[in-house]
Amino acid sequence: MKILVIGVGNMGLTYAEGMSKSKLLKKKNIMVLDKSDEKLEELDQISYFDAYSELDECVPEADIIFIAVKPFHAEQLFEKIRPLVIPDQIVVSIMAGVTVDTIKNALSIDKIVRAMPNLPAKVGEGLTSYVTSEQVSKIELLTIENLLNTTGTSIRVSNENLIDASTGISGSGPAYVFYFMQSMMEAAQQMGFTRNESKVLVSQTFTGAVELFNQSDLSPNSWMKKVASKGGTTQAALDSMEDNNINELIKEAAFAAFNRAIELGKEH
Numbered sequence: 001m002k003i004l005v006i007g008v009g010n011m012g013l014t015y016a017e018g019m020s021k022s023k024l025l026k027k028k029n030i031m032v033l034d035k036s037d038e039k040l041e042e043l044d045q046i047s048y049f050d051a052y053s054e055l056d057e058c059v060p061e062a063d064i065i066f067i068a069v070k071p072f073h074a075e076q077l078f079e080k081i082r083p084l085v086i087p088d089q090i091v092v093s094i095m096a097g098v099t100v101d102t103i104k105n106a107l108s109i110d111k112i113v114r115a116m117p118n119l120p121a122k123v124g125e126g127l128t129s130y131v132t133s134e135q136v137s138k139i140e141l142l143t144i145e146n147l148l149n150t151t152g153t154s155i156r157v158s159n160e161n162l163i164d165a166s167t168g169i170s171g172s173g174p175a176y177v178f179y180f181m182q183s184m185m186e187a188a189q190q191m192g193f194t195r196n197e198s199k200v201l202v203s204q205t206f207t208g209a210v211e212l213f214n215q216s217d218l219s220p221n222s223w224m225k226k227v228a229s230k231g232g233t234t235q236a237a238l239d240s241m242e243d244n245n246i247n248e249l250i251k252e253a254a255f256a257a258f259n260r261a262i263e264l265g266k267e268h
């Protein structure tokens, strides 16, 4: 089985590396292609990839083609690969918003997987939601799932609306967590800690809280109550968040990403 990854940026490289480190593929069965010469030179140094700059040299060789370019590059890329793809190939797109029908129509092939990963895939802790077109067989589905799981875990969803929804939660979600971390680090520094100390305080607080959450069936609300003593410090912070409507604002932000994913689908 040969895999081609087109667009070797944050996510494309993450998938190429994840797949290459797994035992699913033989060495050199991962081809990568990018339009940046600089990037290709770097990739050439990584012995487990075959790096390409010309689509016609690698697209016909692939069984599965991962498309990991930005949505606004999709149309241009589709035009170039349409004459090169063959009906048996499976296209896995991780582009936000771009729908299965758009890809089917643009490439005139039927076996499409639309996936939404997230950046923690870089460290094997990713979450990828995915949906497939009917023409992807059960065996092919299993192969795809194994490939996606080389970067973490995956969930198969029943419709594309849930891919857009997961874009608003897990796809963009790491940035919301970093936003929160940034605010807490800024507060820590304003209180007198150095940047490095702030990093340790904040990072270990996140790790510890997530670990507690993962090791129990308790809701975040229940855990919040375990931290907060009546009339104490945590309650003062939680009251401030409530007064400022932070809960609603976070939900509003997640919906903004969800809605933007839907919009992207209409634009591309």
Ligand SMILES: NC(=O)C1=CN([C@@H]2O[C@H](COP(=O)(O)OP(=O)(O)OC[C@H]3O[C@@H](n4cnc5c(N)ncnc54)[C@H](OP(=O)(O)O)[C@@H]3O)[C@@H](O)[C@H]2O)C=CC1
Binding pocket: 006, 007, 008, 009, 010, 011, 012, 033, 034, 035, 036, 039, 068, 069, 070, 071, 073, 076, 077, 094, 095, 096, 116, 117, 118, 119, 171, 172
């Ligand atoms: N970053 C994230 O956390 C997530 C991203 N995604 C999706 O993944 C996709 C990629 O995002 P990300 O990895 O962040 O983007 P990057 O910009 O890091 O990577 C995209 C790469 O594709 C290259 N490229 C663009 N057009 C072509 C082309 N025609 N042929 C070959 N290579 C091309 C770009 O080159 P150049 O830089 O020169 O344009 C760049 O190297 C997006 O569609 C995004 O929606 C999904 C989930 C999470």
Ligand SMILES: O=C(O)[C@@H]1CCC=N1
Binding pocket: 096, 167, 171, 172
């Ligand atoms: O911001 C974006 O559009 C992409 C999709 C999810 C994360 N990054």
